[in-house]
Amino acid sequence: MRMLQRACGNFTSSKRSEDRKKTQQINTIMRMSLVVGILPESKNIWERRTPLRPEDVAWLIKKNIQVEVATSNLRIYNDSQYKRAGAKIVSKFQKAKLLLGIKEPPIETLIPETIYMVFSHTTKGQKYNRKLLAAFLKKKITLIDYEHIIGSLGQRLVYFGRFAGICGMVDTLHVFGLKQKLQGNPNPFSEVNNALYYGNYRSAKKALDLVAETIKRKGFNKKLVPLVIGILGHGNVSRGAQEMLEHIGAVDIHPKDIESLVHSRCSHKKTIYKLVFQREEILRSKKGKNFYFEEYLQHPERFESNLDTFLPYITILINASYWDSRYPRLLPENMLRKLSRVNTDFRLSVIGDLSCDIGGTVQITKRVTTAAEPAYVYDPVSGKITNDLKKSGIAVMAIDNLPCEFPRESSTEFAEQIRDFVYQIAVHGITDVTNHHALPNVIRNAVVTQNGSLTQKFKYLKKIDNRNS
Numbered sequence: 001m002r003m004l005q006r007a008c009g010n011f012t013s014s015k016r017s018e019d020r021k022k023t024q025q026i027n028t029i030m031r032m033s034l035v036v037g038i039l040p041e042s043k044n045i046w047e048r049r050t051p052l053r054p055e056d057v058a059w060l061i062k063k064n065i066q067v068e069v070a071t072s073n074l075r076i077y078n079d080s081q082y083k084r085a086g087a088k089i090v091s092k093f094q095k096a097k098l099l100l101g102i103k104e105p106p107i108e109t110l111i112p113e114t115i116y117m118v119f120s121h122t123t124k125g126q127k128y129n130r131k132l133l134a135a136f137l138k139k140k141i142t143l144i145d146y147e148h149i150i151g152s153l154g155q156r157l158v159y160f161g162r163f164a165g166i167c168g169m170v171d172t173l174h175v176f177g178l179k180q181k182l183q184g185n186p187n188p189f190s191e192v193n194n195a196l197y198y199g200n201y202r203s204a205k206k207a208l209d210l211v212a213e214t215i216k217r218k219g220f221n222k223k224l225v226p227l228v229i230g231i232l233g234h235g236n237v238s239r240g241a242q243e244m245l246e247h248i249g250a251v252d253i254h255p256k257d258i259e260s261l262v263h264s265r266c267s268h269k270k271t272i273y274k275l276v277f278q279r280e281e282i283l284r285s286k287k288g289k290n291f292y293f294e295e296y297l298q299h300p301e302r303f304e305s306n307l308d309t310f311l312p313y314i315t316i317l318i319n320a321s322y323w324d325s326r327y328p329r330l331l332p333e334n335m336l337r338k339l340s341r342v343n344t345d346f347r348l349s350v351i352g353d354l355s356c357d358i359g360g361t362v363q364i365t366k367r368v369t370t371a372a373e374p375a376y377v378y379d380p381v382s383g384k385i386t387n388d389l390k391k392s393g394i395a396v397m398a399i400d401n402l403p404c405e406f407p408r409e410s411s412t413e414f415a416e417q418i419r420d421f422v423y424q425i426a427v428h429g430i431t432d433v434t435n436h437h438a439l440p441n442v443i444r445n446a447v448v449t450q451n452g453s454l455t456q457k458f459k460y461l462k463k464i465d466n467r468n469s
Contacts, residue, residue, distance in 0.1 A: 032429035037096025048407035054085035061086040112139040160403035165240020167195035172352030195405035219269030226268035233320035323361035
């Protein structure tokens with residue numbers, strides 16, 4: 001009997017010891033893991049997106065990752081929803097070391113020696129964010145830029161591109177319809193509002209369904225026929241824009257056929273034409289040689305835009321292409337000036353610059369626009385701009401935060417892309433990301449700054465800064 005009691009006692013003692021070890025292991029994990037913080041977005045009053053939804057927060061907490069959420073009246077999900085998911089709602093972060101946002105955080109709010117995951121808009125050497133980059137360095141912040149989380153085939157793994165394309169296409173059609181109406185050309189697109197007004201994908205599609213029905217019944221007036229929409233780019237943004245055009249029945253056309261289409265006497269009043277350019281169609285060798293993409297990547301200075309071949313026949317141009325200063329502009333200002341002087345019937349009415357690089361591939365993108373004032377008009381002869389859409393010239397739609405017009409759907413798609421990455425960084429509990437080989441390469445390669453220095457991949461930013469200082 002005594003032996004049985006001793007055995008039971010030993011078993012109980014052993015069980016308690018195992019339980020203590022498990023508790024210690026859990027506590028160790030809790031101590032080592034980084035606390036995740038969700039930043040408030042403050043770029044403008046329309047920015048309601050969030051990097052993680054309440055259900056994503058609950059998922060992290062079940063995995064023993066603590067979450068703090070900065071209180072916000074703008075965010076598409078309210079504080080109480082995050083609180084019910086298990087997050088701590090704070091006015092100022094207390095323990096958070098891995099801070100998640102969407103747009104660039106204000107410099108004065110940066111917390112030293114933490115990790116920030118945001119779209120920093122610093123890695124092209126953008127002048128307007130050089131002070132922000134300097135602040136990341138000075139405060140020894142590890143900056144992980146979503147834009148550089150890239151797969152083995154060069155594809156972006158974290159993006160809002162599809163909804164940028166969807167909302168950007170809706171907004172461009174809105175600007176086109178309004179501009180034509182104000183200039184005395186009634187058209188089906190004058191009934192399209194901007195995407196922010198609809199607030200979600202389903203409502204926007206319903207509105208476009210009505211437009212498509214009107215086009216089938218009445219079509220466009222002679223001044224707008226044929227209606228040709230050209231698209232630059234082939235990524236997620238381009239695909240989102242094309243998705244909306246296909247929804248209203250746009251027909252594909254090859255660039256070689258565009259001139260004959262415009263000059264033909266056939267009736268096109270009930271058709272929208274979609275033209276997606278390939279690289280070899282919009283770029284040409286300065287020496288008249290054939291276009292080779294490999295040569296272009298190595299020596300972009302040998303090439304120039306070939307878009308002047310097609311622009312006289314395009315009504316709306318959508319820019320969804322990537323650009324940085326190494327590459328030729330696809331739509332330089334002098335090209336538009338020359339074309340508008342040579343062509344008395346210059347058809348280009350609206351440019352939807354969904355990439356929104358100021359002075360970039362579309363050089364007449366002089367500034368960003370907003371949902372309240374979605375476009376300005378550029379006079380290609382004088383170079384002057386005005387907010388009056390009744391004026392003659394090219395309307396430029398350049399809203400730089402298009403996905404926030406559908407905040408819930410774009411947040412959902414985004415959160416699904418980053419949630420696992422957030423967990424992997426948080427659970428390892430380190431801010432020295434690039435040197436931690438347990439983390440995936442796609443994360444380590446997206447680190448721009450760490451320990452007060454630019455990482456090797458982004459050393460070129462120092463050269464840009466020196467060159468422009």
